[in-house]
Amino acid sequence: EIRELQELQKTLYTFLHVITTHDLSSVFLSPKSRGYLNSIMQLLLHTSCHHKDILTRKACVQIFIRLIKDWSASPFGEEKVPGFRSFMIETFATNCCLYSVLDKSFEFTDANTLILFGEIVLAQKVMYEKFGDDFLVHFVSKGFPSAHCPQNLAEQYCQKLK
Secondary structure (H helix, E strand, O other), rough: OHHHHHHHHHHHHHHHHHHHHHHOHHHHHHHOOOOOOOHHHHHHHHHHHOOOOOOOOHHHHHHHHHHHHHOOOOOOOOOOOOHHHHHHHHHHHHHHHHHHHHHHOOOOOHHHHHHHHHHHHHHHHHHHHHHHHHHHHHHHHHHHHHHHOOOHHHHHHHHHOO
16 A cells, blocks of 8 residues: 555656646646645656655656746746745745755755756756846855854855856
């Protein structure tokens, strides 16, 4: 029964990945789907940060990258999905792109984990491209201090990202 549940989960993430990578993310915005959007976002967030299977985490980060590209026009563009920008900046960025990477379970010696790390870095670059300084200011002023990162590391991060 556990194996069946794991297979069902894998199928769900594959389905969501296919939707986003084939430019079908507008399906999530239809009136019938809109009611499920928050639950889907929370599921993807939790999975991208905590799932034991690194490749599943990578797929969820890739889904978020596609959604950022699809739903965000530019740093000052109109939001296609109200609240999406703030969710990505305030929740996804700090939880997935910072805290999950700093967690002791994040094994930098594992090849798949390094691939996941590459996707997380790409997500940060895309967030900076689409959200501009709003992303950077929040990430550096809220995320870094809460993770006890020194100010000089925050400054280096900003320089490298730009």
